Structures are given as structure tokens and as C-alpha cells.
Amino acid sequence: xxxxxxxxxxxxxxxxxxxLTYLRGQMKGSDADKDAINKVLSSYNDAFNHHDPHAFxxxxxxxxxxxxxxxDTNHGRQEILDHFVPRFTEGAALMSAQRTFSVKxxxxxxxxxxxxxVDAEMSGMKGNDGATLPARKMGYDVTLFKQGSxxxxxxxxxxxxxxxxxxxxxxxxxxxxxxxxx
Numbered sequence: 282x283x284x285x286x287x288x289x290x291x292x293x294x295x296x297x298x299x300x301l302t303y304l305r306g307q308m309k310g311s312d313a314d315k316d317a318i319n320k321v322l323s324s325y326n327d328a329f330n331h332h333d334p335h336a337f338x339x340x341x342x343x344x345x346x347x348x349x350x351x352x353d354t355n356h357g358r359q360e361i362l363d364h365f366v367p368r369f370t371e372g373a374a375l376m377s378a379q380r381t382f383s384v385k386x387x388x389x390x391x392x393x394x395x396x397x398x399v400d401a402e403m404s405g406m407k408g409n410d411g412a413t414l415p416a417r418k419m420g421y422d423v424t425l426f427k428q429g430s431x432x433x434x435x436x437x438x439x440x441x442x443x444x445x446x447x448x449x450x451x452x453x454x455x456x457x458x459x460x461x462x463x
Contacts, residue, residue, distance in 0.1 A: 310389035317432045318387055318395055318425055325434065326382035326401075332375065334365035342426055342433040350419065350441045377405040377413070393427035400442070418442035 310318075321340055328336035338358050341347070347361045348354040355364045368375040380403045388396045399421040406414045424436040 310387065310392070310395060314389075314392075314395070314427070314432070315387055318397060319384055321425065321432050321434065322382065322384055322397060322399060322423065325437075326380055329375075330379050332369040332378075334362055334369055338362040338365070340434050341437075342428065342435050345434050346436045348436070348438045350439050372407075372411070374407050377407060378403055379405050380419075395425045395427075395432075397421075397423040397425060399423060 325337045325340050328334070328340070338361050341358055341361055344357055345361070346354055346356050347364065349364075353364075355361045365375075367373060370376065380401050383400045385398045385400055388398075390396065401419040401421060402416055403419055404416040406417070408414050418441075420440050420442045422436075422438040422440075423434055425432050426435045427433075
């Protein structure tokens with residue numbers, strides 16, 4: 282049987298793209314994993330709204346990282362806890378803060394690695410003078426890892442939605458980054 286060049290190219294594309302299509306289908310993640318990830322993110326937000334940094338710190342992997350909207354990064358549970366405890370004390374900036382959280386997408390890079398994109402709005406934050414600041418629209422890029430049967434936050438990047446994600450924040454899949462404010 283004689284193959285012409287078009288047939289060879291078509292066969293090559295099929296044999297190249299078919300496995301990639303199959304793998305992409307495998308990276309959708311199970312409903313159970315999506316539910317578990319949503320539960321981790323909901324628990325993170327609930328603990329924040331209850332001003333309990335101990336509870337949400339335990340949702341991070343031991344070597345997890347938190348990057349705030351100012352670009353400061355804390356590594357490991359203890360550093361993250363040390364960052365938040367003073368911010369939730371009486372009279373501190375976050376003591377009265379409340380946040381709404383809306384998970385936009387969950388993308389699976391591997392069966393045990395996922396990226397979640399979250400929109401949020403925070404109100405009740407206090408300024409240095411003790412006055413309540415206007416509500417802030419925020420975004421979160423969250424990398425989660427499955428360890429055993431538990432999903433944990435590996436990296437959480439927080440950013441002001443008017444400015445966009447901090448430098449180095451992952452943007453694989455998910456919604457496009459917001460345009461910088463002018």
C-alpha cells in the first residue's frame with residue numbers, strides 16, 4: 282500500500298494528538314477531588330471570617346507558602362501563623378474583616394496537583410488610624426496538592442483585583458489576569 286505525504290502527516294498528527302487528548306481528559310479531576318478542594322477553600326475562608334489563623338494555617342502543607350497582596354511571602358505553617366496572629370488581635374487590621382469567596386475554576390495539572398482561581402471581596406478591614414477601609418475586591422491563585430487522601434494548600438497568592446496577581450503568580454489555565462488599574 283502506498284502512502285502519500287498528506288496521509289503520513291495526518292497519521293502523524295493523529296498518533297501525536299490522540300494521547301494528548303486522552304491525557305487532557307484525565308486531568309479533569311474527579312468530582313470527589315473537586316468537592317474536597319472546594320471544602321478546603323471554604324474552610325480557609327470560614328476560618329478567616331472567624332479570625333482563627335490556627336485553623337486556616339492547618340489547611341496549608343507543612344512547607345506551604347502564602348503571598349499577600351503586598352508581595353510579602355511567608356513560608357511554612359509557622360511563618361504563616363506568625364504573620365496572621367497579630368493581624369487578628371483586638372484592634373488590628375483584620376479583627377473585624379469579613380470576606381466572601383467565590384471559586385471560579387479548578388484546573389488539574391496532575392491527579393494530585395490542582396490550581397484554583399478565586400474571586401473575593403473583603404470588608405471591615407481597619408486602617409492604621411483605626412478607621413474602617415472601603416471593601417476590596419481581591420483574587421487568589423491557589424495551588425493545592427493531594428497528600429494521601431487530603432488536599433492541602435501548597436501556595437496561595439493573594440492580590441488586589443484592581444492591580445492583578447503578584448509577580449511570579451502562576452497563570453496556567455483559569456480566567457485571564459485582571460487588567461492593571463490605570
